[in-house]
Amino acid sequence: MTTHFLIERPLFDAATGIARFEYGLDDRKFIEVLELPAGFDASQAQTAAFRKLLDLTALVLGVSYFKLLAPLEICAPTIALTNAERAFVIDIYENGLGEFYARNNLLRFGRLSVDAPLDVNDPLTVSSLQDRALLPIGGGKDSLVSVELLQAAGIEFTPFAVSPKGPILTSVDKIGITPIFVTRTLDKTMIQLSQEPGYYNGHVPSTAINSMIASLCAVLFGYNRIVLSNERSASEGNVVFDGREANHQYSKSLGFERLIASTLSNATGGALSYFSLLRPYSEARIATLFARETRYDKVFSSCNRNFRLSGHEGPLWCGECPKCHFVFLIFAPVMDKDRLIGIFGQNLLAKPEHEASFRELTGLAGQKPWECVGEILEAAACLYELTKRAEWAGEAIVVRLKSDLEAQYGEQRLATALIELMTDSTEHHIPADVVRRIASHAV
Structure with missing residues (x-):
């Protein structure tokens, strides 16, 4: 039938x-x-x-x-x-x-x-x-x-x-x-x-x-x-x-x-x-804009796993899922380290057991996760940027992925990608009057 x-x-x-x-x-x-x-x-x-x-x-x-x-x-x-x-x-x-x-x-x-x-x-x-x-x-x-x-x-x-x-x-x-x-x-x-x-x-x-x-x-x-x-x-x-x-x-x-x-x-x-409103921006660019304001630090969350299981009656961030890992990663280059660890309650880049997840996010292993995460090259560029930051360069995940990122993408491509991440796209559907009104506030 x-x-x-x-x-x-x-x-x-x-x-x-x-x-x-x-x-x-x-x-x-x-x-x-x-x-x-x-x-x-x-x-x-x-x-x-x-x-x-x-x-x-x-x-x-x-x-x-x-x-x-x-x-x-x-x-x-x-x-x-x-x-x-x-x-x-x-x-x-x-x-x-x-x-x-x-x-x-x-x-x-x-x-x-x-x-x-x-x-x-x-x-x-x-x-x-x-x-x-x-x-x-x-x-x-x-x-x-x-x-x-x-x-x-x-x-x-x-x-x-x-x-x-x-x-x-x-x-x-x-x-x-x-x-x-x-x-x-x-x-x-x-x-x-x-x-x-x-x-x-x-x-x-x-x-x-x-x-x-x-x-x-x-x-x-x-x-x-x-x-x-x-x-x-x-x-x-x-x-x-x-x-x-x-x-x-x-x-x-x-x-x-x-x-x-x-x-x-x-x-x-x-x-x-x-x-x-955010269509012109990369996730990394949005992270930069978010980092300018602290009033939401203790109330926001992008963790879908905890949202599904408990409605966030417990921690706002599970710290285990690809979404937590990606958001932590894009905030790391633009946010004070102590502030970021305070938001998540832990340093997600310091845990070797997260390596497989970060490899998927950066395109070093498997497909892009079935999650609301950014582009593969975007994640790779953000992680590679951390290899140049003294406060992050020694973290377990950064150390373990550094050479593989260089081998797969090359330093020049990763550096270029980071610049492009901060360049706004013209591909969007925002009315011209709204573009004009927000322009000076999105720099």
Whole structure:
């Protein structure tokens, strides 16, 4: 029997702020719920633009249920899509799930179909949205650098998060601006099945999911911009699988940013824009900007392992995962050593048992980790820079990798790479007025 994945048209109750999304996988039924905070303009919920965004959100949220069996057909019989929107959905289910397919050895690229009626209505319009930004906060260094740039440039913004906990809450508290928080409740049966034999589990494009939820809030609360904090290295993939590059950070990439920006703009008659403020910067450049401010040292974290396991009720940094190792590495050349060790609670470059992880990060062994880490050459250049710093040159990891880095890349290439890391890229989607306003604060 052919497996079908069904996406029903979602429902939104403006009186309660609750949106319900229903899905079907053969005889299995699932319901996901979003609870939006009070204070929005209920009249916007009646607009065609909000209805369109709600429909598209249902399609994007559906990846969490689709991946249980990963069928070839996606059915949305009550949700009309333009040809561009259909291409957007296919991209989410193909490239957005690229890591999931690669790690489960599933061939899906170019084989998926979306069965939905064609939307032939006129382009949508939306009431004027206020000139202010909704800024997703992840609790890590990147979004906090965006906070600093926006505040310094005098650009109005509001922190945003979906089901926040741990460092997201403590970071928002430090920011000191009343946030917009949405509660997302996944279907419990889906969570249970994802752990059982016969069903698949794996990575989903969480940035795409949270961005669509943000779009609902942007229209309801009146924001004309969604500002992300994705850096240029997010566009680098991990492996080639099934003829395409699989990228753990695909929904943070520049290619996807352009696609979703176009989709959200078309859905709102051009009223809503979407871009990443940090797209011109390398991870090393962002680390330099973050190091200028100390107020977040005790509250931020980029450690996904501890976030998954305990919600950061324990240490903010596990010290064992590739993300911890990478963030420590890019901070080391630009931050006082005692300060850095104080943030992490330990010196991660002093532990020989971490050698294999640092070799993967720097391209000396294995593939790039399935994590939100920077480019391989970037990590190699940062580590090689430490061989020239007296305070770091004697650390176990630095000593062990020095000669191999020289042999694989050459000193000149590593030195050139470090210079390029601090040179801003022109490949970005930031509006010209925002570029001008932040320029003097990002030097």
